[in-house]
Amino acid sequence: MSISENLIKIKKSLPSHVTLVAVSKTKPASDILEAYDAGQRIFGENKIQEMVEKYNNLPQDIEWHMIGHLQRNKVKYMAHFVSLVHGVDSLKTLKEINKQAKKHDRVINCLLQAKIAEEDTKFGLSFTEIESILTSENLNELSNINIVGLMGMATFTSDTTQVQEEFSKINTFFEKIKSQNKGITTLSIGMSGDYKIAIENGSTMVRVGSAIFGSR
Numbered sequence: 001m002s003i004s005e006n007l008i009k010i011k012k013s014l015p016s017h018v019t020l021v022a023v024s025k026t027k028p029a030s031d032i033l034e035a036y037d038a039g040q041r042i043f044g045e046n047k048i049q050e051m052v053e054k055y056n057n058l059p060q061d062i063e064w065h066m067i068g069h070l071q072r073n074k075v076k077y078m079a080h081f082v083s084l085v086h087g088v089d090s091l092k093t094l095k096e097i098n099k100q101a102k103k104h105d106r107v108i109n110c111l112l113q114a115k116i117a118e119e120d121t122k123f124g125l126s127f128t129e130i131e132s133i134l135t136s137e138n139l140n141e142l143s144n145i146n147i148v149g150l151m152g153m154a155t156f157t158s159d160t161t162q163v164q165e166e167f168s169k170i171n172t173f174f175e176k177i178k179s180q181n182k183g184i185t186t187l188s189i190g191m192s193g194d195y196k197i198a199i200e201n202g203s204t205m206v207r208v209g210s211a212i213f214g215s216r
């Protein structure tokens with residue numbers, strides 16, 4: 001099936017409260033335009049430089065999401081346009097995003113990345129660390145960022161019970177912080193292989209790459 005056929009099929013299958021981020025990392029501009037022409041406006045990239053290049057060369061009404069691990073020294077290159085940063089995993093990074101957003105007189109929406117997978121290679125914060133950021137005095141001074149929710153990645157495994165348990169765990173925590181903090185709206189969980197399980201476990205935003213664009 002073509003990119004547009006994949007996209008339309010997936011979009012149709014999503015409940016209306018779930019936002020689709022089309023993950024276009026490593027894919028050429030022509031692939032992004034095919035999805036764009038089929039109606040997709042939100043794209044996700046995991047490298048800042050690649051995202052900047054695509055931003056410069058593609059339609060200006062695309063919303064760009066940074067879904068990868070952040071190098072603090074590169075935040076400045078995307079601060080004028082990025083629409084949501086998914087992978088924030090320290091107060092230090094939040095402060096840098098705030099500083100760069102301020103230069104452009106913007107408020108940048110951010111998700112805190114929770115570590116829910118078993119492997120220790122996955123980046124992210126523990127639930128305790130997330131709570132301490134959300135209640136930190138420092139947060140009030142960061143007027144150019146908004147924490148709007150959480151992002152998580154399940155263990156890469158064919159054991160769907162394990163994936164389900166990991167998503168259920170982050171969803172329970174998401175519901176808790178949502179009830180305690182206004183402005184928390186977004187739970188970014190689910191990729192090509194597990195977005196259906198994620199949606200059953202409270203996902204409001206799925207990040208789908210290969211199921212739309214083919215394997216990388």
Ligand SMILES: *Cc1c(COP(=O)(O)O)cnc(C)c1O
Nearest residue numbers: 023046067191192207208209210
């Ligand atoms: C690559 C990537 C995705 C999409 O992965 P697919 O399996 O191709 O859907 C989602 N989230 C993050 C953080 C990624 O790096």
